[in-house]
Amino acid sequence: MIESYEKSGEIVSKVRNEAIKLIKDGLLILDLVEFVENEIIASGAGIAFPTNVSVNEITAHYTSPANDETKISTGDLVKLDLGAHIDGFIADSAITIMAPGKDLEEKYDTDTINKHKEMIEASDAGLEAAISTVRPGVEIGKIGAAVGEAINSYGFNPVTNLNGHSLEQWNLHSGLSIPSFDDKSTVKLKEGDAIAIEPFATDGVGWVNDTPQTYIFRYLKNKPFRMTHTQKVLREIKANYSSLPFSIRWLTKEFNENRLNSSMRQLSQAMAIYPYSALKEKTNCWVSQSEHTVYVESDGCIITTK
Secondary structure, three states: OHHHHHHHHHHHHHHHHHHHHHOOOOOEHHHHHHHHHHHHHHOOOEEOOOOEEEEOOEEEOOOOOOOOOOEOOOOOEEEEEEEEEEOOEEEEEEEEEEOOOOOHHHHOOHHHHHHHHHHHHHHHHHHHHHHHHOOOOOEHHHHHHHHHHHHHOOOOEEOOOOOEEEEEOOEOOOOOEEOOOOOOOOOEOOOOOEEEEOOEEEOOOOOEEEEEEEEEEEEOOOOOOOOHHHHHHHHHHHHHOOOOOEEHHHHOOOOOHHHHHHHHHHHHHOOOEEEEEEEEEOOOOOEEEOEEEEEEEOOEEEEOOO
16 A cells, blocks of 8 residues: 555656646646646556646636636746546645746736745745654644644745645545644544645635636536436546546547536536536635645654655
8 A cells, every 4th residue: 555655656746846847938727737647647647636737816626628728927826736546545746836937027026026935935834844743643733733833934824724635545535634724623643644735825814715617526426317418428427537536628538518518517516526616815815835645654754745
């Protein structure tokens, strides 16, 4: 088991480090997510969830739909969140990059540039603080307290309604939530736990809301539908994506996009699938994200995605 966690972590780390070199002014988000997903598969792993590329105030759960023409611009805070698995054992990691470009200082003043650089440092510091506390017997609330204190020390707020999570085979969110503030939880980690720690830092209020955009889903259960097309879409989802989240973009290889969108609405309304709306900071302030997967050992933890 630990060998599979480590292997998937090595792949995520390699692909993440290659992908961040591509981030620049004018890059299509679609090109970035497809590069990441293709590289994960080429490396011998499976995709644990659709690659998230969430920009500026968009905090999480944005992946490109088919034919997405959204581009990255100089100075954007680009949050790249990717995951791979070996035999269902998952590695989940995220990094924030300020998109480079020769016109950066023309678009933003020095104070704004420095603030955004410090925001990235704040989420990195929150992640490091959390990892330093991880060991068997530590209370989850104490991990959250370490995250919050580190982010606050930079003058930013953690996003408090987004959490890290425990991982199990074929299960991306397996029960434990790892907060970014002291939620007073006395639940304790134990040896053998795998957890993804992912603090978000912002100069906003630190709360995210759903947007109307939904491109990531998860299979819930089989249900009967009168429409033949909707039944066919659900069969395809169940056959190929019954365990882990999937992108509607992946289904456009098999189905007409307009008819697919209609069927996906029916499936969501019937709770046959679960929709993950893209999330935005409540006050439209920008957000950074940092994330590693760690495996709890007897004397601390190992970072599988370092």
